[in-house]
Amino acid sequence: xxxEKAKGCALVTGASRGIGAATARLLAAEGWPxxxxxxxxxxxxxxxxxxxxxxxxxxxxxxxxxxxxxAADELFTSLEEHFGxxxxxxxxxxxxxxxxxxxxxxxxxxxxxxxxxxxxFRTTRRALRPMMRERxxxxxxxxxxxxxxxxxxxxxxxxxxxxLIAFTHTVAAEVARRSVTVNxxxxxxxxxxxxxxxxxxxxxxIPARRAGTPEEVAACVRFLVSDDASYxxxxxxxxxxxxxx
Amino acid sequence: xxAATKEQIEERMTEALVSFGAERDxxxxxxxxxxxxxxxxxxxxxxxxxxxxxxVKMKEEDMKEMKTVGDAVDFVAERADQ
Numbered sequence: 001x002x003x004e005k006a007k008g009c010a011l012v013t014g015a016s017r018g019i020g021a022a023t024a025r026l027l028a029a030e031g032w033p034x035x036x037x038x039x040x041x042x043x044x045x046x047x048x049x050x051x052x053x054x055x056x057x058x059x060x061x062x063x064x065x066x067x068x069x070x071a072a073d074e075l076f077t078s079l080e081e082h083f084g085x086x087x088x089x090x091x092x093x094x095x096x097x098x099x100x101x102x103x104x105x106x107x108x109x110x111x112x113x114x115x116x117x118x119x120x121f122r123t124t125r126r127a128l129r130p131m132m133r134e135r136x137x138x139x140x141x142x143x144x145x146x147x148x149x150x151x152x153x154x155x156x157x158x159x160x161x162x163x164l165i166a167f168t169h170t171v172a173a174e175v176a177r178r179s180v181t182v183n184x185x186x187x188x189x190x191x192x193x194x195x196x197x198x199x200x201x202x203x204x205x206i207p208a209r210r211a212g213t214p215e216e217v218a219a220c221v222r223f224l225v226s227d228d229a230s231y232x233x234x235x236x237x238x239x240x241x242x243x244x245x
Numbered sequence: 246x247x248a249a250t251k252e253q254i255e256e257r258m259t260e261a262l263v264s265f266g267a268e269r270d271x272x273x274x275x276x277x278x279x280x281x282x283x284x285x286x287x288x289x290x291x292x293x294x295x296x297x298x299x300x301v302k303m304k305e306e307d308m309k310e311m312k313t314v315g316d317a318v319d320f321v322a323e324r325a326d327q
Binding site for chain 1 (some may be wrong): 286289290293
């Protein structure tokens with residue numbers, strides 16, 4: 001059974017599948033009680049909770065659309081009642097709504113920015129004060145290599161992820177002296193539902209000649225959350241099989 | 246909850262400032278933030294403590310007006326009584 005952390009818990013947004021689910025499982029195996037946030041896939045979220053409990057960990061599913069401005073406070077308050085202060089926050093919830101810029105609609109722009117960037121700001125803002133008081137905290141933002149280099153058809157997604165990386169740097173510098181770290185992980189092509197429509201053509205551009213797995217991204221998050229990463233702050237860890245090397 | 250006295254508020258705020266790294270002997274009513282090496286992040290945390298423990302909200306514009314320990318103690322003491 002995982003050795004439980006002395007106090008506090010982790011919250012992973014968008015944790016019913018993909019990278020979020022893999023991250024939740026790894027953090028639970030490290031001893032963190034984990035809040036499994038989901039928007040619509042209740043079955044997936046409950047499956048993740050079941051897997052964690054079967055492995056001897058603790059988890060709790062929380063429904064909320066993080067794009068809703070009131071979601072952050074509700075999520076945190078609910079989780080604090082269950083598991084104590086949230087000392088690890090993984091901003092993973094993300095959406096895509098692709099289109100070439102000349103045709104990109106305001107709705108598609110706003111929806112992606114709200115979910116991928118503004119929601120991460122609101123959850124982080126809500127998380128920081130308790131973390132500062134505890135003199136410990138870990139925020140990991142799941143960005144994307146698209147935030148660092150071009151991918152035509154994803155101007156909104158790219159802007160949201162680049163914003164998330166810049167946000168990560170600045171917040172890290174603000175709170176570092178309270179032993180709170182804020183880092184980003186930038187995955188390349190990872191096998192998830194979000195990327196299932198991306199063709200095999202892209203694989204040829206990846207030096208590793210394969211897509212990554214959610215577990216390979218989650219392992220990076222686990223490192224950034226661990227005590228081993230206590231001096232890693234404000235950085236972006238790229239995990240892309242060498243695509244941007 | 247009985248209203249906190251000004252002395253109790255001063256003691257609690259001193260304890261908080263010491264936890265931020267200020268020297269206890271330097272924390273006096275007329276000491277300003279700069280001399281205590283208290284920065285804006287510390288003031289955000291101080292505001293959180295004050296709100297949680299005394300129910301007094303210290304807004305950003307209020308904090309800009311507070312230059313010394315005494316200013317902050319008086320601000321909280323006046324409002325905690327209400």
